[in-house]
Amino acid sequence: MSPFKDLKLALEVLNQEGTYSEGDTVIGTLSFSLKSDTKVKSISVKAKGDANVLWTEDDETYSAHERYFKIKEDLVAKNPGGTVLPRGAHNINFTLKIPQGKMPSSFKKKNGKIVYMVEAKISRSWRWPSSVTTEIKFDSKSFPPIQQAMRPLNGSVDKELGTFSKGQLQMTASVNRGVCFPGETLSAYARICNSSSKNVKPKFSLHRKIVYRVKKHTKTSDKVIFKMVGDPITPRSEVTVPCAVKIPVDAVYTLHNCQIISVEYYLKVYLDVSFAFDPEVVFPLLVVPSNLVHAQLNEEVGHI
Template sequence: MSPIRNLTLTCDRDGPFSEGDAITGTVSFHLTKETKVKSASVKAKGDAHVHWTEGSGDDETSYTAHRRYFKDKQFFVAENANDRVLPKGSHHFKFSLKIPSESMPSSFKGAHGHIVYMLEAKISRKWRWSSTVKKELNFLSKSVHTISRRVCPQSGSVNKKLGVFSNKEVQMSASVNRDVCSPGDTLSAFAKVCNSSSKSMRFKFSVLQKTVFRASGSTNTSSNVLFKAVGNTVGPKSEATCSCNIKIPTSAIYNMDNCEIISVEHVLKVYLDISFRVDPEVVFPLVIAPSSSTSPDEEVEPSPFGAFGAPSYSDFPAGSGVSQYPAPVPTQPANPASGYEWPQNAPSYGFSAAALAYQPEVQPPSYTSLFDDCQGAVERSDLDQKRT
């Protein structure tokens, strides 16, 4: 039985640690008797590793990549010395290790890889198994703090014909009030559609996390749904608007672009779910960073809404007409077009009072003021139908 008991590794602070920081602490253990020790040390290291397989049987191919970011080691019993005899009793050794100042990625664990920063203490004896203890460090790269503190709205639009020989089309424009946020933040997204087709469709909003693993010139991509919500139904030959409060989970991973073999990015998708058709969508890049990088005190500059010339976000109640659902388990792949049903008793158009996140003092403008061109087209279409 080993005379080394209660080997522990304690840091003076829990972290998170970043580039250039010192890791200080104490290695402690108790000896039940006088013991010869070959060497004793503590080391810190940071590594990124990815691995996955494709195919099966004889066609199975494995992909592996590894990156070592740093390693620092300190001996409290020299390795090249003759066996040192340590007396019976409790022992405590202070240590101080340095993290290099070069940019390194944050701690990460994913489906096909991880980035781990580890602290390890080891006591070696001749002809005996070594005694070791490990402690994982929480590492947050300084690169995530370099993101601009200025957050800006984004907007976009899409037109889609339904049918090769049809002149009936769907026009949708969408906008989000910021492009940089933090875990736990709430974004405001807005969308409106002019549907001159004979198809019904529904608004949908989702936030996706895309992780790319790279090895041997190949890539493996996984997508997780962080948020999903379903809005009102838009009937044939009609127009509608919808706004949504988008809650970023507190467990969301920060964007990462300073690792050669693993990268993480996020997008916000606003789209229309149309049966048996490719869904029209507007996709916005979204940066998730620590709160210090996304100060709410920064002024947000307005930007054009898109082809429809929509009003500002403050004119519409965030969350109107949107039913929010829990996101799938993070390890599940994203599937934005399935799995969520709009309640049967919800109204077909406009805003659902039951789904309001809050009731603002400013009332939404009329649809006529929002869709002058589109409204006129729909009214003329209805008039032509009555004449015939």
């Protein structure tokens, strides 16, 4: 039975979100209590960041691993003869500096994860080590430049109908920005000119595309995370359809700087046409932390 009671790791909170990023310092305390004097070989604390993917397909298992960093500090240095800790309560403070670099944000899905951890370990001779682990939420500072994506995105498509119907469809679509944050609502619209002989339905769908990679093998998940269907547009009419595109509060950030996992978003605006290929306009979107968007908006206001 382990003599270490109430073994805990407590980390200082750096911000309101409780997140860490490249270059931050993890400040924490390892605490425990001893009922009697106890000899230990060493006490250490480490922080690390790792990405893993795993899936099975056609009885074949694919897996890959990436390590972003691993740093370690000895809280009680290794001693061949051991170090005796007195009975009672112990609180050992430590600091670990996360290195600089372009590391991806935390991520967890069925087939892959990116996890950042802090672990403390107490080693004794001829005994299993005692350890305690806590996960930290990592928000990367590394994103594609968002200045260009702050502008409205526009696109258009024309389609000539035939076989089962006649006429032409024209659609112009727009979204107010190409960058957003979880919980935000974007403004989009579609202006449709239906010169055909049939009804068409305007639709808006927000997609999250995740790609897992193991060498030349990939596994892709493309999920619709928001959808809106407009009223049918009758023949020989022109209509403008607005749409409030809601970004889920729990949306993971765009992930572009991991070799084995990527996350992309795109908004598809299209017309549902029976017995024909649907004309569509597709807008790529960046989902980033809210502070990046607000900082860019404030900068633009300051330049006015």
